[in-house]
Amino acid sequence: MKYEGIYVAPTLVVDSIIFQLQAGALTVLLIKRNQEPFLGTWALPGGYCAAGETTHQAMQRVLLDKTGVNTDDLELTEQLYTFDTVARDPRGHAVSVSYMGLGKDLEPGSGPDLQSPAFFPVDDLPDLAYDHADIIAYAHSRLKAKLTYTNAVFALLPKTFTLSTLQAAYEAVLGRPLDKRNFRKKYLSLGLIEATAEMFKEGAHRPARLYKFCQPDLQTLERSFD
Amino acid sequence: MKYEGIYVAPTLVVDSIIFQLQAGALTVLLIKRNQEPFLGTWALPGGYCAAGETTHQAMQRVLLDKTGVNTDDLELTEQLYTFDTVARDPRGHAVSVSYMGLGKDLEPGSGPDLQSPAFFPVDDLPDLAYDHADIIAYAHSRLKAKLTYTNAVFALLPKTFTLSTLQAAYEAVLGRPLDKRNFRKKYLSLGLIEATAEMFKEGAHRPARLYKFCQPDLQTLERSFD
DNA sequence: ACAAAAGTGTTAAGAATACACCCATGT
DNA sequence: ACATGGGTGTATTCTTAACACTTTTGT
Known part of the structure; x- marks a missing residue:
């Protein structure tokens, strides 16, 4: 083993891909970033996972903080994939655990601390930060598969x-x-x-x-x- | 956001589930742990992921270090799941990214630094450390599914x-x-x-x-x- | 009466399953 | 000649896919 001295873990983040149906269309929950990088760009709600916190707990906390959506209102939550991203963050390398959530009649909150959360049709997304367009496409394909065998x-x-x-x-x-x-x-x-x-x-x-x-x-x- | 001061990431580890066929049986690669916890118990090869290293790179390094198996010799590698584990480690909470690998004619190395790597039939496993029996069962079920649609x-x-x-x-x-x-x-x-x-x-x-x-x-x- | 969505069956093609014997080789 | 695994076909059942009209309601 190599890490006998100080061990420094990579930055660990969580991202949520929350889907619901609205007016007959599949929509996904996005926020408008209020910090660099990608300030002002739409993105998936995500944030840091801290020591002592499971990734699932972090996802719940971050989702509530940034969008006002409570995971208790989701009918189904599933871990999607863990992405290694190089330039996700100014700190450099980060690992992102992503979760897919499904619900209905979800209302993004509104308030000064929230980051303008809103649902967008997956067929009509704005420009997105990072590789979030790819992540949404992947989540969508997983959701399609999930509907066919469950x-x-x-x-x-x-x-x-x-x-x-x-x-x-x-x-x-x-x-x-x-x-x-x-x-x-x-x-x-x-x-x-x-x-x-x-x-x-x-x-x-x-x-x-x-x-x-x-x-x-x-x-x-x-x-x-x- | 909460982490304006020092941010401490959870411990990040990677585990490999390496399958191959031997004498007509599906087998999985295990090591015998040479440290606490679970000293002397069979386990999946795994280890820490360090900052600046992707989880995939960490998996390759750890697999080679602990078993002598080179990921270049694997025909297929796929990320399996990311487990939040509470008592995985004396440090407390850890997050484990697991990878499944498939190959043939893989030879576990032998040497003083290696941890007695050996392939065991999945139907006849020894007692395993942590929740590794569950992880192997999960990997096996994913492999079955994978064989039916790919x-x-x-x-x-x-x-x-x-x-x-x-x-x-x-x-x-x-x-x-x-x-x-x-x-x-x-x-x-x-x-x-x-x-x-x-x-x-x-x-x-x-x-x-x-x-x-x-x-x-x-x-x-x-x-x-x- | 008409507009609007709900509800309903049949046929044909393709896929899945069950099943048993002959073939080529080495000893 | 016999033992061993390689190779092949058919009949039945189930699943899928294509397709159009009648019913019930509100206005």
Whole structure:
């Protein structure tokens, strides 16, 4: 072993990629940086992880501090990847552990200490600091995969939902239209959702049956979706 | 932001999970710890990541130092997961970035500085330090998944191989027998491998055709395997 | 009555599974 | 000639993909 004297660890940071659906589009939470480097540029919310703090705890703290979003309001959190970045920081080399979070009806806070948090459609992002555009693209591809082999959509939807809403969620994430009849047939055959007694009435058209997930936690599908 | 004074990063370590096939079994590289904690207990090769060093570089250095295995001899390396561990180390909290490596004909070195590196069948592991048994189980499950949706087997096989060898590799990783005719039909239909002109003669039976991968790098399958 | 979204079935093609015998070689 | 592993085909079931009209409601 080499480090018999003083051991100096690399800077450790955490970044969050928080997705939700808004107006039928998949959106991601960004902040406007209020310090150099990349002052004034949009970026993923991130910050330092301190000794004695797990990366997950650091993620929760940083997310709350910078965006006002509480991780208790997320339905699903998952570690994404750990990036080695050379010029992430004026200190030089840093290691960034990134987490993906999914939720619904998330409200970025507003206040002087927050960094203008806002959700942007993933198909219409502003210029981003660092390699954050790549990280978002990677998270998006992971999310697509996750929707095909798990029931992770539940984290993007309300407790009860119509089949059209469910299909729209898949279409928003996957970025392409799906056949209505095939979608319903297949999804119902998976046995993950069940009809409730309620209907959803809205507008001048036939009411829709409301469904719910049988189990509100992450399940792996045996037949992968699409 | 909280850390305006001195910032102290958590201890950052890297661990390697190196797999290869030996005598038809999937094996993983372990060392016998020569220090506390867990002195004398088998463990995954791991060590500190220092400032100025990427986690990947640290993994390469640590692996070579502790086992004599050179990462240049690995056919495939992939970051696995980053574990927050509380009691990993006498220093207290640590963050461990783990990498999975695949290779063939890997020879652990021997020498006074090395920590008795040896390959053990994943189905017959000794008692392990820390949560390394869990980490290996996780890596194994990721490897199984990887074999079903990519051509990652190439990293476990020689340049040319028979279909029986290929099937045996799948069976060793997945831990269950596969049907010979269906396996061949499906694998050949994927178009990832092609027959060479050579045959492999061995023993008192019909020689086997040797195949090779068309492209010797990682490909994602469109139809997932099995 | 009409506009708007909900709901519903069939057919055809492709993929997965189950299954048993002959072939080429060395001894 | 026999033992050993290499090599091959078919029938059945299940899954996927393509495709259009009727129903219920509010205005």
